[in-house]
Amino acid sequence: MATVTTSASVKTVQVLLAGAGRPDQNTVDFAVRLRRARLGLIVALTAVVMIFVSYSSAYVVRQGLPTLDPRTGTLVRDWLPLQLPNFLLVNTLVLLVSTLAMELARRQAIRTALAHGKQSHAATHTEMDGMPWLGLTAILGLSFLAGQWLVWRELAAAGFYVDTSPSSSFFYLLTGMHGIHLFGGILALFAAGVASLFRKSAASLGVVVDATAWYWHFMTVLWVYILCLLEFAR
Amino acid sequence: MVGGAPLHGWTGYPPLSALQSAGPGEGLGADLWVTSIALFCIGALMSALNFITTTLDMRARGMTLMRMPLTCWAWFITAILGLLAFGVLLSAGILLLLDRNAGTSFFVPLVTINGQLTGHKGGSPLLWQHLFWFFGHPEVYIAILPAMGLCSQLLSVFSRKPIFGYKAMVYAMLSIGFLGFMVWGHHMFMSGMSPYTAFAFSVMTMAIGVPSAIKTFNWLGTIWRGRIRFTSPMLFALGFVSLFISGGISGPFLAQPVLDIPLHDTYFVVGHFHLIMGVASIFGIFGATYYWFPKMFGRMMNESLARWHFFVTLIGTYAVFMPMHYLGMAGHLRRYSQLTELNYLHGLVPLQTFMTYAAFLTIAGQFIFLFNLFWSMKFGKKAADNPWEATTLEWTTATPPPHDNFGGHMPVVYNGPYEYSVPGAPRDFVMQNDPATVEAH
């Protein structure tokens, strides 16, 4: 059976399962649930990839399409390359830092899950300080979205709305779709945060935070891709 | 803008579908239509996620991928197709909603409505066609693959023979799924594409015929010299093979760009896809219902009503859809609502009349099924746990299966799914979880 576990901590679990002595039931449960969640996430991300693949191909195709100029009666290309606001680089930096924070949160959650298994987070709260990383990621994520909103307003002030020209349509489309997906990730972070206050087991939390973390990393990579597409494939 | 449902066809081509004032029903009706499709895509993606993860991660001990029943393979491959295709339809739907409501011009070129400019320009209806059909062709395989998996299952059970060429069947389904992503252009031969592009799509389309033919021959090979039990699920499985062949044979005609020129958008196409996708798939649904009803509801469906249903539906279907090939070749275009006023179609009216009466009969026949379904739930003959003497795991559970399916005792699998008529075995079938190991034969 294919396994999707890659992190060192879970490899430890596999070693435990393979050999010496009867593995702890909780550890096994956690490893199986983690693997299943990661597999589910890979599948879900495949669908998201397909959405952005279709948008990318539409983007490239649209650039080359001619249209009839009503004044001259000739076929012309109407693609006006969009000048990207510099503030996008600041946003990108924010997202990159958030992904670092997310990774730290993830490792902490896994460590805690392996150490405490079925015990609730609330009961072991004093021993862990996982919350700050999770909260920091959420704050940075929200800052990114706020920054995107500011970029949108900057573009609108310069006269580029969603229907102004094909290039601006695609800009709003791509950044908007990415933003919606990232917001979904932020909701997942909030759900994890809330769950931790409600006696959810450290194992459950570990699985949720791990899945959300990989999703978040994917969103970061996707953002870098979108930025490159908009900047270099103008 | 007045309401009403949209009129742009299930394929929703812009600019008709992209402009609120393009026609009656294209206002709020079309917006709801696109929203409905988008929601459906999301539901389908969620479902595909579940199917794929479950198949990969939750098989019982001993249930290797190559011991899975072909129904499971079919559902698995269908889910992968859905995962890759529905995302593209969702994207296209979002672009269409933006064109309709946000003034963008992804799909709308410079057009006028009643002499007035719409404010859109530069878009391409062809972009929609590419995106839609990139989804649309895998969609037809999504519709037919589960029925193919079930057909393999039913033919094997009711011929008391293993499926002919299990591995070939698996590879054929995988090839069909894979190739299905490379043929979408054959829906667009009339869109002005280069003949070289058309040639490429045509070759790929013909290539799909190969695994489909392999499956068909393997089904026939399964029945060959079997001890056939003509139960209602078996009848529908045989009907499925018949429809798959009839509908499938008109495919290669349409796959030739040159032949597609006179046949595109005629009744020839309508006959083709109704036979191979519409009714064949529905026969799969009927077969599945008759087959699994005893497990789901603990009772058998009435066999004589089932036979009436089968014969009425089979004969009615052929009566309705076979003449369409002739109509298409005679030049009768699809989606035309007024054929009595067109001179060149006058001679075809008697055939159309015949088809309408056949349709009345066929639809009436479905009420036999409906009655049988609900009546048998209450009054059908009580069913044993394994009334068909089949080998797959669902027949080992209680009827209907308890909450966790196996009552706490997860099965362990020792055999493949089609161990029928095994030499030396005590009965003519060996269950998948039967530990008495079947010798390689």
Next chain:
Amino acid sequence: MATGEFAAHAVHAHAAPTSWIRRYVFSLDHKVIGLQYFFLALTAVFVGMFLSLLMRIHLIWPAAALPLLGEIKPETYLTLLTMHGTIMVFFVLTTAPQGGFGNYFLPIQIGAPDMAFPVLNMLSFWVTALAFFCDDGRLLCGRRRTAPRLDRLSAA
């Protein structure tokens, strides 16, 4: 990795629900969800067949006035075929074999206690059902109003 016996216990095994709503409406049991998909498809197929019947009647008797529906105008014919295609392809052919029987029997045939993500399964059905009502609602509303003639559209 032999996790067969462990896997059964590992997953958060939800206990059998008791209230009617949790058992039949928002059930997490793949068997109930499969039946829900099946009955949705059954409803859809009769709606779709009815639409095709109207189309066939119109082709032969274009001037016929049907009870409750009146005469079928050409633009209505196009609406009929749009909704026939949409409903049949999406809500019957994609739903019943996969969502219906697949949901019910895939876990059992592979020896699993349920689908990997039961909550997601339940949500996927209700999203699909919502999509169907979005589609059908318009269809039902539309037939009670008359569509305008195209040459009056520019005044709208």
